[in-house]
Amino acid sequence: MRQVSVNIRTTGVRGIHRVVEVTSLAEQWQDDLQFLVPAPDAAAIAQVENWREKGLRNIAVVGVEGLEEGDIVDLDPGRGKATVLFRESDVHHSLFLTNRCNSYCLMCSQPPTRQDDGWLVDQAIDIVRHVRVPPAVIGISGGEPLLAAAGLERVFATIKDYWPETAAEVLTNGRLLHDARVRQALFGDPPTNVRWLVPLYGHADFLHDFIVQSPGAFDETLDGLLTLQEMRQPIQLRIVLIQPVLDVLDELCRFIGKNLPFVECVALMACEPTGFALANRDICELDLCDAGPMLDRASRVLDRYQVRHVFMNAPLCALPPRLWPRATRSISDWKNTYADACTKCSVRDRCCGLFAWHEKNWKPTKLKPIEEAIA
Numbered sequence: 001m002r003q004v005s006v007n008i009r010t011t012g013v014r015g016i017h018r019v020v021e022v023t024s025l026a027e028q029w030q031d032d033l034q035f036l037v038p039a040p041d042a043a044a045i046a047q048v049e050n051w052r053e054k055g056l057r058n059i060a061v062v063g064v065e066g067l068e069e070g071d072i073v074d075l076d077p078g079r080g081k082a083t084v085l086f087r088e089s090d091v092h093h094s095l096f097l098t099n100r101c102n103s104y105c106l107m108c109s110q111p112p113t114r115q116d117d118g119w120l121v122d123q124a125i126d127i128v129r130h131v132r133v134p135p136a137v138i139g140i141s142g143g144e145p146l147l148a149a150a151g152l153e154r155v156f157a158t159i160k161d162y163w164p165e166t167a168a169e170v171l172t173n174g175r176l177l178h179d180a181r182v183r184q185a186l187f188g189d190p191p192t193n194v195r196w197l198v199p200l201y202g203h204a205d206f207l208h209d210f211i212v213q214s215p216g217a218f219d220e221t222l223d224g225l226l227t228l229q230e231m232r233q234p235i236q237l238r239i240v241l242i243q244p245v246l247d248v249l250d251e252l253c254r255f256i257g258k259n260l261p262f263v264e265c266v267a268l269m270a271c272e273p274t275g276f277a278l279a280n281r282d283i284c285e286l287d288l289c290d291a292g293p294m295l296d297r298a299s300r301v302l303d304r305y306q307v308r309h310v311f312m313n314a315p316l317c318a319l320p321p322r323l324w325p326r327a328t329r330s331i332s333d334w335k336n337t338y339a340d341a342c343t344k345c346s347v348r349d350r351c352c353g354l355f356a357w358h359e360k361n362w363k364p365t366k367l368k369p370i371e372e373a374i375a
């Protein structure tokens with residue numbers, strides 16, 4: 001998430017606001033929303049203060065810094081910061097429901113915490129209410145969002161109310177779907193327009209359980225996948241490409257083809273070089289180019305079983321050209337960057353690029369700008 005330093009000109013305001021230009025305030029006005037007006041000059045500040053004095057207490061003024069019309073921000077006046085939680089111009093959008101998790105994955109990009117953070121569900125609902133232009137797709141993640149299953153159900157209901165056309169994608173390890181209360185909360189009235197993104201890291205319990213550092217997780221995740229199938233919910237399986245997973249990738253893809261043919265898609269993802277991946281660098285850092293033959297073989301196995309698959313977080317110069325059509329621009333906008341070398345690359349426009357922290361940590365491969373588009 002982007003953090004912007006702001007000069008908040010109105011005292012006593014905090015929490016979720018929609019950024020709106022003073023000229024479009026009247027058109028967007030709703031008395032149950034909070035608005036933040038970037039004021040370019042003293043006259044604009046005075047105008048907004050005047051409205052507040054007349055009773056419009058849900059408007060705040062801020063200096064003009066780094067915010068865009070339609071941004072949904074969380075204001076923290078104590079630190080003079082606004083966290084941008086939703087930006088209309090982004091390609092990827094997400095709601096974050098908890099930082100708690102029941103797994104402890106070796107390459108987790110966002111290590112879990114134990115504190116009660118139930119307020120995040122209310123914040124997510126507030127974000128949905130404040131957004132001006134609904135996104136086509138909203139990601140819902142954590143931590144493990146099923147730890148807040150009742151809250152997740154409320155988020156689904158709010159999305160259905162406010163953004164009826166929006167598809168939700170829930171990133172979950174699926175383990176809690178074996179719990180009858182979780183199933184009841186989520187599937188008493190099964191959601192429509194929801195897709196479930198579920199990681200699977202091995203074709204046997206000891207492999208998957210090792211990666212997620214949780215005994216019993218493999219069986220629970222498979223149970224969860226079968227529950228989702230029974231509920232006719234679309235599933236994308238996610239495989240993060242770290243060394244112990246690459247070592248069994250063929251077998252894992254065969255296992256998926258034989259036993260989980262109902263999944264809609266498999267995403268093979270390069271590891272994000274942050275969080276626990278830094279502590280487990282010996283098994284998480286690899287050159288994707290070296291893994292090219294293994295990725296090609298995995299793709300052929302999945303093709304043989306007619307399982308649709310994509311590559312995520314994988315720059316084109318790291319992949320065999322045969323796999324380029326399956327590569328997606330998957331890195332969230334606020335995490336995404338390109339290296340200087342990319343400026344002279346002919347496929348930059350369709351390449352996912354790099355995680356912003358590649359400089360500090362590691363690159364997925366030695367970059368090789370492509371001179372002419374191959375595919």
Ligand code: SF4
Nearest residue numbers: 315317342345351369
């Ligand atoms: S050089 Fe940069 S833009 Fe080109 S394929 Fe590699 S990462 Fe992508």
